[in-house]
Amino acid sequence: MLIWLPVVCGAFMGQRGSLDASISHISKRYRPRFLLLICLVCCACATSAQAITINSSFDSANSEPGPATWAGGGSLLGIFNTAASYWQNAVTQDRDINIVYRWADSSQIGGGVLGLAGFCNPPGACTALIRFNRDFNWFIDGTPTFQEEYNNFTESTADFGGGEMNTGRVFTGATGDAAGRFDLLSVALHEIGHVVGINGGAPNNGTEYTISSPRPLDGSLIPKTGGHINLSGANMNPGIGSSTRRLLTEADILVAAEHMSAAANEINLNPSALPEPSTLVLQIFVILGYASSRRRIRRA
Numbered sequence: 001m002l003i004w005l006p007v008v009c010g011a012f013m014g015q016r017g018s019l020d021a022s023i024s025h026i027s028k029r030y031r032p033r034f035l036l037l038i039c040l041v042c043c044a045c046a047t048s049a050q051a052i053t054i055n056s057s058f059d060s061a062n063s064e065p066g067p068a069t070w071a072g073g074g075s076l077l078g079i080f081n082t083a084a085s086y087w088q089n090a091v092t093q094d095r096d097i098n099i100v101y102r103w104a105d106s107s108q109i110g111g112g113v114l115g116l117a118g119f120c121n122p123p124g125a126c127t128a129l130i131r132f133n134r135d136f137n138w139f140i141d142g143t144p145t146f147q148e149e150y151n152n153f154t155e156s157t158a159d160f161g162g163g164e165m166n167t168g169r170v171f172t173g174a175t176g177d178a179a180g181r182f183d184l185l186s187v188a189l190h191e192i193g194h195v196v197g198i199n200g201g202a203p204n205n206g207t208e209y210t211i212s213s214p215r216p217l218d219g220s221l222i223p224k225t226g227g228h229i230n231l232s233g234a235n236m237n238p239g240i241g242s243s244t245r246r247l248l249t250e251a252d253i254l255v256a257a258e259h260m261s262a263a264a265n266e267i268n269l270n271p272s273a274l275p276e277p278s279t280l281v282l283q284i285f286v287i288l289g290y291a292s293s294r295r296r297i298r299r300a
């Protein structure tokens with residue numbers, strides 16, 4: 001059974017804040033340690049600043065109750081944050097994306113609709129609303145960065161004129177709690193994908209999205225259907241069956257990046273939901289470095 005995921009528009013305003021600090025009141029004894037900490041934190045921040053930042057919040061005031069039938073031991077919060085992390089590591093162009101999300105029911109977003117996303121043009125220009133349909137039997141994975149519930153993994157590739165690209169990262173053969181249920185992670189990735197930039201607005205010729213420089217694989221013409229990607233393995237295909245997980249493909253990421261900015265060239269075509277290894281390693285060094293400096297100061 002194929003379930004369709006249509007798209008609507010929404011528009012709300014976001015807010016930003018600022019931080020100011022002074023060290024003039026800190027005694028001379030502690031000033032070197034304080035400056036070292038600030039320096040190390042700035043180094044850690046600098047490595048992760050160049051990325052889209054998805055600011056999201058659960059709209060508890062307007063949410064319907066969670067689904068009556070589900071399994072997997074996870075939560076909507078955990079799934080949403082994991083899906084957001086995949087996108088943040090995929091399109092690393094600097095941009096704030098603001099999203100509120102909640103449960104809805106079939107009377108609100110339509111029977112047969114798993115999820116529904118509003119979006120902003122350009123991406124990030126407003127706060128978008130994403131709703132998930134509580135009337136489905138969901139697999140809400142308690143360990144969404146692992147795919148151990150699925151026995152089969154199928155990758156696919158195709159050349160659309162700009163070189164061979166990945167067009168499918170699909171998990172099937174669902175077991176246990178994933179069997180017979182709809183994968184909330186796949187649907188959260190999909191709905192966030194609409195907000196990030198796959199909504200029909202990316203440059204296209206009517207039937208294909210056009211990938212251009214400085215994106216990799218420029219010259220590719222990726223099949224389009226409405227505000228979706230017309231590839232069976234793409235996460236941004238308009239439908240998904242039960243017992244199936246579809247992660248982001250290179251096709252999904254390139255179309256989103258194409259819409260994000262004409263200059264978007266900071267792209268990771270095979271993202272994980274975890275921080276990039278280089279960022280992670282530096283953050284560990286920062287923590288160890290600060291702990292070590294504290295020890296040295298204490299012993300002095």
Ligand SMILES: [Zn+2]
Nearest residue numbers: 005006007238
């Ligand atoms: Zn969709």
